Amino acid sequence: MNARKTKKNRYYLVCLIALLSLLPVLAACSSNNSGGSESSSTSPTSPTSSESTSNTPNSDHEPVTLTVLTWFVGPNQALFDKFHEMYPWITIEANTKIDKAVVNNVIAGEKADLVFLDAGLSQWLSGDLLEELTPYIQKDTRIQGTSMAKGFIEAFQTGGKQWVVPYSDIPMxxxxxxxxxxxxxxxxxxxxxxxxxxxxxxxxxxxxxxxxxxxxxxxxxxxxxxxxxxxxxxxxxxxxxxxxxxxxxxxxxxxxxxxxxxxxxxxxxxxxxxxxxxxxxxxxxxxxxxxxxxxxxxxxxxxxxxxxxxxxxxxxxxxxxxxxxxxxxxQAGPIGIPKASKHKEEAFLYISFLFDIEAQKTMIENGSGSWVQDQSLFDYYAEVPVWQGKNVDAIRLNSKMCCYSADPKVxxxxxxxxxxxxxxxxxxxxxxxxxxxxxxxxxxxxxxxxxxxxxxx
Missing domain, CATH: 3.40.190.10 (Periplasmic binding protein-like II)
Structure with missing residues (x-):
């Protein structure tokens, strides 16, 4: 009797989950039939922490650990932590045991999902070691909806292709x-x-x-x-x-x-x-x-x-x-995804996250700059403890000045x-x-x- 009741309860639970899963579809159909505005999938979204590319913090995902190869972690740890807070199923671990250059670790076959490049792109591309980011960026609503300085993304393109984007914006x-x-x-x-x-x-x-x-x-x-x-x-x-x-x-x-x-x-x-x-x-x-x-x-x-x-x-x-x-x-350090990564979608989600307002605020809190153009970020420079009592207008001015390091293209x-x-x-x-x-x-x-x-x- 107890077994039959348990099966019956499970049946009702499955039905309830199925019904709940249909609600977003019904709502979308209702919106389209009522002549409402286009959905966010067909129009740019503002790069806020409440938006993401294809995943949401509440989605049911298997845990993933991303390995980043880098000489140092430093202020990037705050970004790793913020990313994990927004996407709790993804953890980022840094490997700082670098063999003279990050590319040597990748050539040696070490596990890597993200890399902080430190010697330009020449050796990486001659060895066909990087995933091209252009297709990812073109369909990423967060990056596409971000206001940036004219030519900012293009400044990191080589041969018309995007192999890296910045992981930091550090004006001097x-x-x-x-x-x-x-x-x-x-x-x-x-x-x-x-x-x-x-x-x-x-x-x-x-x-x-x-x-x-x-x-x-x-x-x-x-x-x-x-x-x-x-x-x-x-x-x-x-x-x-x-x-x-x-x-x-x-x-x-x-x-x-x-x-x-x-x-x-x-x-x-x-x-x-x-x-x-x-x-x-x-x-x-x-x-x-x-x-x-x-x-x-x-x-x-x-x-x-x-x-x-x-x-x-x-x-x-x-x-x-x-x-x-x-x-x-x-000093805009470049970040990319090795072709051998087994978690490319999750790795690109971190790259997309770097264009998020919350990520940019974290950079400002660390004393860095922001490449996203948004009034809330411009105002935020005066709010962070690191610039209290300092010439904050100088920091704001420097953040808007040219020029971004083009080391990857060298x-x-x-x-x-x-x-x-x-x-x-x-x-x-x-x-x-x-x-x-x-x-x-x-x-x-x-x-x-x-x-x-x-x-x-």
Missing amino acids: WIVVNKEMLHKYGLDMPSNDWTYDDLLEMAKQATDPAANDWGISGLVDEFTSILSMANGSSANYRFMNEDSSKSLADTPAVLADLKWSQELTTKWHVRPSDLEKEKLGMQGDSVKVFLQGNSLFTLGADWNLDALKNASFEWDVLPMPVGKAQQATIH ADLVTLVDSINGPLGGMITRGGDFSTRIPAVQAYNLKAAETRKALGW
Whole structure:
């Protein structure tokens, strides 16, 4: 009798579940018959946390664990946690045991569902190691419904195809020691200050006898940003418009390199390498800045934890205005999906999630920027603790400036860095004739053209 009652109860339960599953269909039919607006599947949706591409947090799914290969986790953990909160059946675990480059782990056959690329696309595509994201993006209502800067997605396309998108938007800015400002009778400049303003202020705050300096660092990235602001190059690392060619052999870029070098060799607002060694100013530029005797340095979100421990008051300024524009560099790290992944749909769901308002807010909370254009995000910069009491308008301004790092589109990126940009950076602080690097630039450009042709770029 009890067994018969149990079977009867199960029968009613199955009927009830079947009836409930029909309700959304009946509602949709009723909506279409009543002449209502189109459903969300045929029109863009706003990228809010209540929307998703093809899955919803309440759906019944088997648990999935995604493995991401990356050098570091850092602020990405907050994004992983937020994603899991929205899609609780998916967990992201990071593998940070990288064999010199992430691509080596994938070539070795290690399990991976997402990868943070760190050496450009050349080797990945020559080995046919990545899933093309174009078909996924074209049908993703969240990404399609997102307002972004013109050409943002296209900036990460290569050969007309989308292999990666950014996993972060980290615009760089200037950090200023406000106690040094007061000491030398200087005022906080306006957000439309220029590179000439920076130099003049650095001169006034430099007193080698007192071991006070106008500048700590401001070398590699800074000079590349200066070149973009002056219109000498169109892209990061002194590259042209489509990042197919280095312009480090052109008169305009060579002049920018000299201007940056003269911060040390002519104006002496930055100590030379030998002076830094004698004065105990070794280490990265922010570490030196935290000693309290430098007026300016270059900052980004990864410096915020260190800056929180400063013994003096500091603030932020946007990158200065150059001869052509006010520019910064958005360190937009690329993320992709290996072809060998067994969870490609779930992996792309994480990529789609990065365009969500809640994900973008998490980035802002970490001190990063937001590539999604939305008033709520613009307002949110002033609400997060990390920018309380700081020049938040500078951060907002930097978030809207050009230019995004186009490293994925750079053929033979490692060669570019090792043979051109690295040696140029050394000459900025140690001295030297930049024209001696012209043969290396021309050799790289020849090799890059051959590589791009072979890859069909």
